[in-house]
């Protein structure tokens with residue numbers, strides 16, 4: 001079948017948006033993606049009255065951003081401006097993608113059975129040539145581009161190609177009509193030679209622009225296309241050059257993907273810096289089975305490879321595959337899957353890989369059922385593929401890829417086709433040789449059991465980690481991870497908590513506000529204690545377990561500081577807390593880890609002079625000394641929440657300035673009980689007095 005210019009459909013000629021029959025009421029902008037757009041033009045829109053146009057002139061002038069800022073890139077300009085969109089960047093990978101585009105086109109001719117031979121040559125000047133003996137790019141005048149040959153259209157117009165309708169190619173790697181025009185745009189020089197219709201034709205380009213009209217060089221019986229190009233250093237950077245090894249690898253995998261092609265490789269010796277051959281004939285009648293054995297070499301495998309090729313009956317579509325499993329992995333990785341669609345490499349996988357995995361899992365599970373191997377039910381795709389080395393190649397009509405570099409296949413047909421065509425061959429392969437089938441099944445089940453065990457271990461670890469990290473939501477923890485040098489301030493109520501949070505040093509000081517009255521621990525049962533939210537939150541924050549499972553090593557802070565208001569209620573709460581520590585985790589007190597903060601009760605000022613007094617006695621003392629004979633102003637703090645954060649910091653929290661009282665147990669047990677009794681007794685005033693007295697007593701020798 002001959003390909004001619006009329007098969008080159010042009011996306012840009014087809015209006016993609018329905019055009020309004022009536023002139024649009026707003027100024028219509030002609031979609032002008034390409035200068036050649038020959039679509040019927042809509043009626044000119046009526047010129048809007050000035051009042052219709054929002055007057056943005058002053059604004060536009062101010063910002064410099066107006067209609068004139070909106071550019072429409074024409075022809076191949078967008079490719080040069082934004083190469084990333086077309087070839088994924090301008091790095092080495094992107095550079096070699098140029099070769100992929102040209103080789104893909106040659107390969108499409110081969111897969112369509114029009115070409116048998118492809119020649120790839122990298123010459124001493126860094127020019128890369130790709131020849132195929134296919135039909136040749138059509139050279140007749142293009143019906144929709146008067147004065148231009150189809151060849152010129154293909155080379156200079158994005159979205160021009162013969163692969164949209166399926167008439168000229170059945171299953172092609174090309175589908176966007178973009179590839180070779182992009183190569184042209186990004187080459188500082190590109191020559192196309194076409195042999196067809198009894199003549200040799202030639203046309204040259206630079207950076208996407210024609211250097212002259214197409215030339216009929218002379219009569220020739222040959223047929224085919226030769227594209228010779230040099231990548232533009234303006235795009236790829238000075239000195240950017242093709243790597244022979246990479247080109248060779250790409251060419252070789254193409255040859256493996258289609259048995260009906262012979263690729264002749266040549267490379268100027270001065271370009272080669274490694275073991276890449278200067279010449280090679282790449283032809284692999286064994287297809288992917290050969291590619292796989294070449295790739296895995298001597299690596300030990302569980303079974304011989306499972307490989308084959310199936311064509312769909314009736315319509316275009318084929319799958320070829322080769323897969324084997326290795327207990328020791330393949331080189332650097334445990335496993336690999338290399339996939340292709342219409343000979344285009346899809347490094348990011350896609351639907352064909354998904355179908356392949358699904359087919360393997362289903363086949364192995366079915367075989368497990370057949371042989372009464374219950375554990376086959378555990379198998380997932382992950383287990384099957386983890387240690388597999390696999391090559392999978394599909395041929396489908398109208399494939400859909402992600403982007404122009406075609407890194408991932410997205411056609412749903414990919415998975416359907418592979419699953420469907422692989423089912424029978426896999427069943428046969430498994431049942432044909434029960435010994436190897438059982439070996440493989442056993443191997444995959446082991447992977448599944450490993451995986452389940454790993455997951456369980458992980459869950460246990462995670463559970464342990466979250467148990468450790470489960471902290472009450474109202475805790476404002478300090479940032480230091482280790483207990484060393486850290487303090488937990490237990491404060492009364494949210495407003496004091498707020499001041500304390502502002503006043504703290506967040507590296508070492510954590511704040512836990514308690515809400516409401518805590519349980520009277522002296523009389524509560526252990527169960528009641530456990531149920532008390534405030535107290536269990538406190539234990540959580542401290543990181544310890546109350547009762548017999550208490551371990552001082554678990555304590556998340558070096559010090560526990562009880563910071564309550566300097567009033568009767570505050571004293572009660574402090575007393576409750578001290579009793580709690582004494583009853584439930586006495587070790588904290590014994591080891592000297594529990595403290596009382598001593599917030600001041602008064603602020604005494606005389607002009608610029610200002611002092612804080614802890615209690616009445618301290619106030620009187622200050623008045624008699626520091627402020628003697630001065631006119632003073634005395635303020636009484638009603639609670640911690642009332643103090644400014646800076647005051648709280650200065651007087652109570654800052655380790656450099658504050659005073660802490662360490663809680664100590666009297667050495668005599670009887671005395672302790674008496675103490676608890678006094679602390680927890682009914683007489684609030686007595687308790688307050690007791691704490692005031694003892695705290696003050698403590699100040700003298702327990703300053704921190």
Ligand SMILES: Nc1ncnc2c1ncn2[C@@H]1O[C@H](COP(=O)(O)OP(=O)(O)OP(=O)(O)O)[C@@H](O)[C@H]1O
Pocket residue numbers: 008101104105106109132134135136137138154160161162163173174175176177178179180181182225
């Ligand atoms: N070696 C070739 N032999 C015959 N025709 C070719 C060859 N190379 C390109 N063409 C023609 O030129 C058209 C445009 O090629 P181009 O690479 O730009 O786009 P495509 O292959 O259709 O799609 P894609 O952008 O996906 O590669 C092709 O569709 C095909 O009709």
Ligand SMILES: [Mg+2]
Pocket residue numbers: 101104105173174175178179180
């Ligand atoms: Mg192409």
Ligand SMILES: [Mg+2]
Pocket residue numbers: 153154155156157158159160161177178179180181182
């Ligand atoms: Mg094109």
